[in-house]
Amino acid sequence: MLAGIAQTFTNCFRIPELRSRIFFTLLLLAVCRLAAYIHCPGLDGNALAEFFRQQAARDPSGGVLGLYSLFTGGALENCAIGALGIMPYISATIIIQLMTAVVPQLSKLAREEGGRTKLIQYGRYLTVLLCLGQGFVMALGWEHPEKIFGEGIGRLVLYDDTPLQIWWYRIQTTLILTTGTMLLVWLGEQITDRGIGNGVSLVITIGILARMPAALISVKDMFFPGPGLEAQYNIGHGVALLVLLAAVVAGIIAVTQAQRKIPVQYAQRAIGRKVYAGGTSFLPLRVNYSGVMPIIFAQAILMFPEQIFARLGSVYDVKLFRDLAISLRWDGNLHIILYALMILFFSYFWVATQFNELQIADDLKKNGGYIPGVRPGAATSEYLHNAMHRITLAGAVFLVVIAIIPVMLSREMKIPYQVSTFFGGTSLLITVGVMLDTMRQVETHLLMRHYDGFLKKGRIRGRF
Known part of the structure; x- marks a missing residue:
C-alpha cells in the first residue's frame, strides 16, 4: 500500500x-x-x-x-x-x-x-x-x-x-x-x-x-523531558494517542464524505421536437452539512461569558459571579455542557438557513423528477425536510464528540493544549476536510x- x-x-x-x-x-x-x-x-x-x-x-x-x-x-x-x-x-x-x-x-x-x-x-x-x-x-x-x-x-x-x-x-x-x-x-x-x-x-x-512544530516539541518534552526529569508519559500512552489520532482522522473522513442518497426518477419528456429519455439519479444529502461552522460559532460565543462574569465578580465582589467564571472556563463542566448544546443548536440552525427543501422540490417538479413513493411538490419538500432533520442529528453528535476530545485530553490526561488541539476540534476538521478536497482535485488530473x-x-x- x-x-x-x-x-x-x-x-x-x-x-x-x-x-x-x-x-x-x-x-x-x-x-x-x-x-x-x-x-x-x-x-x-x-x-x-x-x-x-x-x-x-x-x-x-x-x-x-x-x-x-x-x-x-x-x-x-x-x-x-x-x-x-x-x-x-x-x-x-x-x-x-x-x-x-x-x-x-x-x-x-x-x-x-x-x-x-x-x-x-x-x-x-x-x-x-x-x-x-x-x-x-x-x-x-x-x-x-x-x-x-x-x-x-x-x-x-x-x-x-x-x-x-x-x-x-x-x-x-x-x-x-x-x-x-x-x-x-x-x-x-x-x-x-x-x-x-x-x-x-x-x-x-x-x-x-x-503550529505543528511547537506541538511536536511539546510531544518530545512529554516523553523525553530532559536530564534529571522524570517522564510523565510512557510508550503505552504514546501508542494510545496514535490509535486515537488514527481513529479520529478516520471518523472525520468517513463523516465528512458520508451522504444519504435519495433516489430520484425522471420521466420521459418531450420539449419541442426533442424527446428526453427518463432515467434514475440520486440526490445526495450530506450528513455533516454544516461542516465546521457550529464549532466556530459555539467557541466564539462561549469565550465572552467567562470574561464578563470574571469582570463582574472582581468589580462587585460577588462570589456567584466568580464561581460562574470558573465553571465557564474552557475545561469546566458547565462550559462543556453549553459547548455541546450550542454545537447541536448551530448545526440545525445552519441547515435551516442553507438547505432549501422547497426550492429543491420545486426544481425536481419542473424538471420532471420525483422521489419514488413520494408525491411531487409539498410532499417531496416534507420528505426532504424530515430526512435532513434525522441525518443532521447524527452529524451534530459527531461534531460534539470531535469538539470535546481535545478538552478531555487536556483536562484528564494533562496533555498540553497545543498538542491536544490536533486530536480533534476545529483544527483537525478543517485540515482533514481541506486535504480531502485537494486530493480529489489531484485525482482528477491523474485520471485525465x-x-x-x-x-x-x-x-x-x-x-x-
Whole structure:
C-alpha cells in the first residue's frame, strides 16, 4: 500500500500541468506565511509575542484571542501585516450566505445567470468594510494593550503620544492590515484558479499547520523531558494517542464524505421536437452539512461569558459571579455542557438557513423528477425536510464528540493544549476536510492522464 501511495505522488510530478500547479500553490502559500512574520511599522511585535507565550502557560486555550490567532497562523501575536488573517473574508461570505437565505432579492439574484458572481463581488466589498472596521479596532487595541490583553504587557506603539503621530499610526495600521487581508484573499483566489485545491481554505490550513512544530516539541518534552526529569508519559500512552489520532482522522473522513442518497426518477419528456429519455439519479444529502461552522460559532460565543462574569465578580465582589467564571472556563463542566448544546443548536440552525427543501422540490417538479413513493411538490419538500432533520442529528453528535476530545485530553490526561488541539476540534476538521478536497482535485488530473491516482478501476482505495 505504501509503495502505491509513493507511486501516486511520483505520478503527480510526471504531469507538467499538475507539477506546475503544485509548485505554484506551494510558492503562494509560502508568501502567505511571510505575511504572518512581517511586523507592522511602528509596533513592537516581539513584546506581544513574548506576552502570548507567557499567557499560553497560564491559560492553554488562549481565550478568544487564542482562537483568532489560530486562524491567522500566529500573525496576531507578531503584530504582523496579516494579523487580521483571512477571517474578515470568511465572515463576509457567511453574512452574504445568511442574507441570501432571508432576503428575497438576494435569493432571486443567486438563482439568476451570473448571480453567484455578483454575490461574490458583494462579499469582497463587505470584506473591505469589515477590514477597515476591524483594522481600526485592532490598531486601538495595540495602542492600549493592557485593556485587551491584561496586565503584564508593555507599550507596543513606538510612535510618540502626540495627536499627529497617534492618528498617523492609526490610519497607517488600518490601511496596512486591510491591504494584508485583501492580499491573502487575492492569493487564495489565485491558488483556486491556477493551483490545486481551494485557495482560501488552504490559507487557513497552512496557518493551523504552522503550529505543528511547537506541538511536536511539546510531544518530545512529554516523553523525553530532559536530564534529571522524570517522564510523565510512557510508550503505552504514546501508542494510545496514535490509535486515537488514527481513529479520529478516520471518523472525520468517513463523516465528512458520508451522504444519504435519495433516489430520484425522471420521466420521459418531450420539449419541442426533442424527446428526453427518463432515467434514475440520486440526490445526495450530506450528513455533516454544516461542516465546521457550529464549532466556530459555539467557541466564539462561549469565550465572552467567562470574561464578563470574571469582570463582574472582581468589580462587585460577588462570589456567584466568580464561581460562574470558573465553571465557564474552557475545561469546566458547565462550559462543556453549553459547548455541546450550542454545537447541536448551530448545526440545525445552519441547515435551516442553507438547505432549501422547497426550492429543491420545486426544481425536481419542473424538471420532471420525483422521489419514488413520494408525491411531487409539498410532499417531496416534507420528505426532504424530515430526512435532513434525522441525518443532521447524527452529524451534530459527531461534531460534539470531535469538539470535546481535545478538552478531555487536556483536562484528564494533562496533555498540553497545543498538542491536544490536533486530536480533534476545529483544527483537525478543517485540515482533514481541506486535504480531502485537494486530493480529489489531484485525482482528477491523474485520471485525465490515465494514471492510477487514489482511485483505481472505479473503486475507492484507502478512502471511506
